[in-house]
Amino acid sequence: MTTLKQILGTELPLIQAPMAGIQGSAMAIAVSNAGGLGSLPCAMLSPDAMRSELAAIRAGTGKSYNVNFFCHTPPEPSAEREATWRAALAPYYAEFGIDAAGIPTGPGRNPFSAEVANLLAEFRPPVVSFHFGLPSEALLAQVRSWGSKVLASATTVEEAVWLEAHGADAVIAQGLEAGGHRGHFLSHDLTKQLGTFALLPQVVRAVKLPVIAAGGIADANGVAAAIALGAAGVQIGTAYMLTPEATTSAIHRAALKSEAARHTALTNLFTGRPARGIVNRVMRELGPIGSAAPEFPLATSGIAPLRAKAEAQGSGDFSPLWSGQNATGCREVSSAEVTQALAEGFPASL
């Protein structure tokens, strides 16, 4: 059987979780050079930015790396849902003196597409990972034609089995503790989402593919625990968020270092899909899961100007303060040092 390290092309079976808006090529390069698999989140990048980031990675490391995409089906924009959303946000627009008529609508995040695949063909990245399922068979075949290995997130046993049947090379078991967007794609019923302790061993039992544990892993002990539960490797995000290579905002860094980080929740207010972040004012007042938010990713544009205004005043009240449930691993050290410290958790046999 192919080992996870062979699939990833790395010294360590450790993936730095792609975190859109939190990091770019610098972190990916640092982690890959430290022996892990650095990841470039592409969901929020324009084609030009993506090309420039990929070029930076190729220049910065000769090691394996991962590029990550969302693969949702863009929803039909609905004027009615957008109006409901704007109405829910109207008191805040008034508070900040924002002219609601001037706020553009738009997706904010784009799914993997033929255009992106063609751009990626120039780079033939060693690993491509997907969130929210997998792209179409034709697009996936194109990705595989370059020799790229394919990873994708499963949040239930059913999703893991589905990914195995549809061509993934390894499955990321994303436990409920994980920060950022939940990767569910077969059911939107959040009660089906499982904690890492329950999800991981059940996925390991259900599929033959190597399983990568994600969610709540903050340090070497967490890595060792994930391996004990049958994981072939780990994917870790939150622990990297205070590194100098992260582009985490000052407001977000302060929240991660504070007691506030003890309380996160899943919220759909920032994008339209449930994602885990530190509880802040807008989550307390409108949610955290609110019915007014339109479908992913259409909630993004309505809330964006509030975030901008609040952040300009030094406030994270309207910012997505993504974090997993265990921020105790966050340290202000280099991404290489975070990687090396986490690697202590692997048994010698891995």
Place this chain on the structure above:
Amino acid sequence: MTTLKQILGTELPLIQAPMAGIQGSAMAIAVSNAGGLGSLPCAMLSPDAMRSELAAIRAGTGKSYNVNFFCHTPPEPSAEREATWRAALAPYYAEFGIDAAGIPTGPGRNPFSAEVANLLAEFRPPVVSFHFGLPSEALLAQVRSWGSKVLASATTVEEAVWLEAHGADAVIAQGLEAGGHRGHFLSHDLTKQLGTFALLPQVVRAVKLPVIAAGGIADANGVAAAIALGAAGVQIGTAYMLTPEATTSAIHRAALKSEAARHTALTNLFTGRPARGIVNRVMRELGPIGSAAPEFPLATSGIAPLRAKAEAQGSGDFSPLWSGQNATGCREVSSAEVTQALAEGFPASL
């Protein structure tokens, strides 16, 4: 420092989780005789039944054992809330031909009290564990005066710190994966509940007391993972539910063995407090968390006749099918064998 095994008085740092309605003295005796800490759940026992069960344990084992109590403050019954609850259930009463006027009201579960403490004084149990916080200082002092060690559940870091400050000898970190009632007592905000992977290491960091991991642990690998995350021991319930010593109903056993066990949710419909069970008809139709259910434990009496009627027809549609998120450890073997298999997960040093 006192080790957890010294506190528990056992060979193994393993507690069989008390499961009211699922087991009595027989399981407690079997687990204690196998080297773990058997537990007797007392929340639903009359004083006579409690005395008889405690006598049975004393006759059945010379080993240490645990008695478990809820310590909620009984709510003021509200005629209005009861009427709302009965109205929500009315279509089901009609479906089953139940005369709603004949359904008694009443608590169903009693908190630890002076009466119970006086009864317990005759037995001086080696360990007493509490759910929903701790009893009053006076009652706790009485328990400690017999030399009983005191355990209690924490679902957040704040609760663990509180329990340490209020006289617990060890803390049970109850992760969100756990079956049955959530033990929260400082906040009722369910978004504060953490998965075991996130809760356990944060509690270990925050208190000096030994920490017992609970939630999602199904087998020896789970035990090893909990120890890797810093637990001094484990508390396990679901894995014992198919043993011959369990009084789990045939309907409940069938659900645990089926695919249905893959989907659990927290629900307040059976007692008024959130508890994890396998999703069934009433949870799908009224909840799983419904605002009509009165405060714990007052929801119990309204739903009880529906459960009885449905179960008489072989249906678990109205039964609390308690289960954790990981039922893969359930096996139809003796409680002693479950205990021995779990014990394989402890490192030799424990």
